[in-house]
Amino acid sequence: MSRTFSLRKVYGPVAWIGIVTLYGLLSALFGDGIWDELSWIALSIPLLVIAWKCGRSV
Amino acid sequence: MRQGGKVTAKTVRLWYRIHKWTSLVCTAFLLMSCLTGLPLIFLDELEPLLEHRVPATAVPAGTPDANLDAMVAVAKARLPALRPLSISWDDDEPKISVNMSPTLAPKLGDIRSLVFDEHTGKMLEERPLGKGLGAKVFELHREIFLGLPGELLMGLMAVLFVTALVSGALVYGPFMRQLDFGTVRRSAQPRMRWFDLHNLVGIVTLSWGLVVGATGVMNALSTPLFGVWRAQTLPALIAPYYGRPMPQRLASIDASVARATKALPGMKIVSVVFPNDVLTSPRHYLVWMKGDAPVTSRLLTPAIIDAETGKLTVAKGLPWYLRALEVSRPLHFGDYGGMPLKIIWALFDIALIVVLISGLYLWLSRRKRPVESELNRLVHIEEISTGTSEARMPAR
Numbered sequence: 001m002s003r004t005f006s007l008r009k010v011y012g013p014v015a016w017i018g019i020v021t022l023y024g025l026l027s028a029l030f031g032d033g034i035w036d037e038l039s040w041i042a043l044s045i046p047l048l049v050i051a052w053k054c055g056r057s058v
Numbered sequence: 059m060r061q062g063g064k065v066t067a068k069t070v071r072l073w074y075r076i077h078k079w080t081s082l083v084c085t086a087f088l089l090m091s092c093l094t095g096l097p098l099i100f101l102d103e104l105e106p107l108l109e110h111r112v113p114a115t116a117v118p119a120g121t122p123d124a125n126l127d128a129m130v131a132v133a134k135a136r137l138p139a140l141r142p143l144s145i146s147w148d149d150d151e152p153k154i155s156v157n158m159s160p161t162l163a164p165k166l167g168d169i170r171s172l173v174f175d176e177h178t179g180k181m182l183e184e185r186p187l188g189k190g191l192g193a194k195v196f197e198l199h200r201e202i203f204l205g206l207p208g209e210l211l212m213g214l215m216a217v218l219f220v221t222a223l224v225s226g227a228l229v230y231g232p233f234m235r236q237l238d239f240g241t242v243r244r245s246a247q248p249r250m251r252w253f254d255l256h257n258l259v260g261i262v263t264l265s266w267g268l269v270v271g272a273t274g275v276m277n278a279l280s281t282p283l284f285g286v287w288r289a290q291t292l293p294a295l296i297a298p299y300y301g302r303p304m305p306q307r308l309a310s311i312d313a314s315v316a317r318a319t320k321a322l323p324g325m326k327i328v329s330v331v332f333p334n335d336v337l338t339s340p341r342h343y344l345v346w347m348k349g350d351a352p353v354t355s356r357l358l359t360p361a362i363i364d365a366e367t368g369k370l371t372v373a374k375g376l377p378w379y380l381r382a383l384e385v386s387r388p389l390h391f392g393d394y395g396g397m398p399l400k401i402i403w404a405l406f407d408i409a410l411i412v413v414l415i416s417g418l419y420l421w422l423s424r425r426k427r428p429v430e431s432e433l434n435r436l437v438h439i440e441e442i443s444t445g446t447s448e449a450r451m452p453a454r
Contacts, residue, residue: 004439007065007231013239014230014261021265028395029388032352040398046262047405053240053258 020045067437070232074433077225082421084218085414087202091212091274092411094199099392099403101192102150108191112182114152114175124179126311126330129156132181133172140170145311146329152176157187162336166193206281213278220271223264230261232436249423256416263409270406273390276383283379292339295362295371299341308333309368311343318345318361321373326350328358333365341365352394356384 024042027035097104130142133156140158147154155171166188173182187193201208234257242254315327331337331344338344343363348355361373375381388394392403 004235007235010231010234010239014227014264017262018265022269025266025269025389028399029385030353035352036395036399039395040402043266043399043402043406046266047402047409049240049262050259050409054242054255 017046017049065232070229070437071433073225073228077222077229078421080218080222080225081417084215084222085418087212087215088219089411089414090202091199091215092407092414094195096404096407098192098196098199099400099407101196102393105190105192109185112173114182115178115180117152117177121177123154123176124174126154126315128179129154129172129174129181130311132156132174133158136172136181136184137170142332143169143334144329144331147176147327153182162334166197200277209278209281213275216271216274216278220268220275223260223267223271226260227264230257233257235436235439249420252416252419252423256413256420259409259416260413263406263413266406267410267413269389273386276386277390280383283383287377287380288338296339296341304340305366308365309343309363313368314343314363314365315345317363317368317370318347318373321361321370322347322359324350325359326355342371353385356388357381358384 020042024039024045027042028039126145130145133142137158140160143157143159143164145154145156152175154174154176156174158170158172160168167186169187170184171187172184174180175182188197197203201212204211237254240258240262242258243250246254311330315330319325319327325347326349328346328348331346333340333342339362341364343365345361345363346358347361348358357375359373359375362371363369364371376384392399
């Protein structure tokens, strides 16, 4: 039987990506200029995670 | 049913069933929403390419607006069989549309829109509303061509979508206890690859999906919610006029707009709705105004003007549920952070299509290797790790 992670460990990255996404969604809504740019950066992170994980698939 | 912070097998099975059935019911509708939503993200950019538009004349900054009453007179002379329904201001260009309708409560396709140059007052073009390709795609996306029932059905599908996301996130944990975050096993059999892809893309786009789904529910309720507001607001406005004859001449629109602008300083005009027995009040102009900061530009405030005297009756913000609806709208469309945000929105939309297709694949290929057997195996691991073994399942 291989190793088993705790649920806390499994959901850790999920929570971080969730927080970053929500920040990105709201940043552009409540501000312009720099807030739009921060939103683009934040919302790129989940998309880059998908690209990265698919790229280095085992 | 958590025991000391641990999840029991029974609970995981329940979440899985909820995830499976809510997903199955809404998948076809969601695929349609994603496919039609993709071009709609770029509608502002695509529409000028699809239809020829007459440009407005370039004028120096500070040029005053042309006379609105004159524009309405031109519209009436040009389309004598129709009546003016509303005047609307373009968001991006210095153009004003006078919308002419055969009835008091027309369908979108019945309205003819006369577009004027905001500064010169010259008529630029005449076009039907809701007839273009963009409008058709939007109608499919919003209400599958079924009007209000379709809108409510899509709202229900959005509720199922949100339920599928939440239950999917809950089964994600037990399914992922032996895998590193984001593992995609390329060497494995196709079904396992699709399973990994479904988990990875689904969980990473979870927050975006929840926000777009929840705002989709809100949008689907906008027609009934505005109906509630009208039913609460209008009777009190009309009551003082009972028994009085209808006005023979309507007050000047320019004067009414000036009055509304004075009542709501710092706001920009969006539209003027003409007196209307069915949709609004037969005795009032409804002047919709909006703020000019990022958030307040989403919030519409009506200034209600007596159509006979041109005096202000009331200018009050909308109730909280309509404000919440208006502020959350952009979170559905992704049109609030320039072109980069639109591209990001499109990529999330495509990611959601991947989640839908992979989920569908997992369900269609279930006979070859029932996901239930996989679930039993995982539940078994779950029980070993939590010490809540209820049933003995052989580990595969």
